[in-house]
Amino acid sequence: MTDAARTTATITRLGQQGDGVAEGPLFAPRTLPGEVVSGIVSGSQLTEVRIETPSETRVQAPCRHYKSCGGCQLQHASDAFVADWKVEVVKTALRAQGLETEFRPIHTSPSRSRRRATLTVRRTKKGAMAGFHGRASDVITPIPDCQLLDPALIRAIPLAEKLAMAGASRKAPLSVTLTASEVGLDVMVREGKPLDGSLRLELARIAGQNGVARLTWGDEQVLMEQPPVQAFGPARVCPPPGSFLQATKDGEAALLSAVQEITKGAKRLVDLFAGCGTFALPLAQDAEVHAVEGERDMIAALDAGWRRAQGLKKITSEVRDLFRNPLLPEDLNPFAAHFDAAVIDPPRAGGEAQIAQLAQARTPVIAYVSCNPVTFARDAKTLVAAGYCLNWVQVVDQFRWSAHTELAASFTLDS
């Protein structure tokens, strides 16, 4: 390709996926605002990108796999740039709804702290190869020196390869989800060969020799050496295979600390989209909690964890679809009782229906945990219009080097 065929552009901002965006819009991966870049235009993408004038915020990627691996998007930017950008993403979403508030300094999880990862594992002529998909490709990049994952997950790469040698078909790669637990690895495999007696025995043997606490193959449990428990406050919970877990223990602690501060002093709490009790169980050290969640197995895990724990106040729980059937004012303010505070931690779609009911019920304190600044800002507007004050936002970055942004926010009712 001659230089004449190349287009030059100046990056003005980052898009939602962390790609640089130039006028057009023209998306250039792994570029930064202010950079002059050149490349070949292909639709709205700039390919074969060359950095002509680098930004001062450009750094050498800390991971040697970054060039080929698609696992991270923002290792070419300084930590300070990423931190400012993530806070700005939330401020921009709030401004679009006419809102402003105080922002606490961002909390970023350390490198090598991600406690769950899904590896793609392909059989090869010599054995098997595990890693992440390359950038925008099906090619698997091996990641022995990954800077993102908890070392326990890195140590399990050979295990993932052994599982593929035993149970992957020649056609499709395995998808192996590794989760670090308090007692060993929780391993969930998808796209494997159908289980038969001898495969089951072989998989159990491999898992047993490699420190696996639980192995789930498709929907079947192959081995349960020990329940792969997570510690939520004083409780130990065995989550259903693959169910939601905060991405890092450190990020979970930062979110919990914000939620505890917001709801301090509450005697009765409702935890909405409660999962397996990440917040409900630690909060039950000081308050009675009603935990509501859509997945029956998660509520069962939460309830079992509560029953085994010592020194917690009462937790009641309910399986409920909070999009279609949110808790109503009469549920939130039952006769002679009411919830002093609500914790709400919805999926990316946000909590529109439930937030409207909380506002109507006038629940005095709301701790909102969000993984999507846009739906958070939409719901924040509903609360503010109903008379709530958005006191502060704490951005928590547990998806380091990605474009993903999480936060906790404090709302109280203006009296």
Ligand SMILES: C[S@@+](CC[C@H](N)C(=O)[O-])C[C@H]1O[C@@H](n2cnc3c(N)ncnc32)[C@H](O)[C@@H]1O
């Ligand atoms: C972001 S996770 C938070 C879970 C928990 N608070 C935690 O920190 O571990 C969102 C939770 O909402 C649940 N969920 C998704 N859609 C739901 C719905 N329509 N009704 C109730 N729960 C739902 C998911 O199963 C998941 O546990």
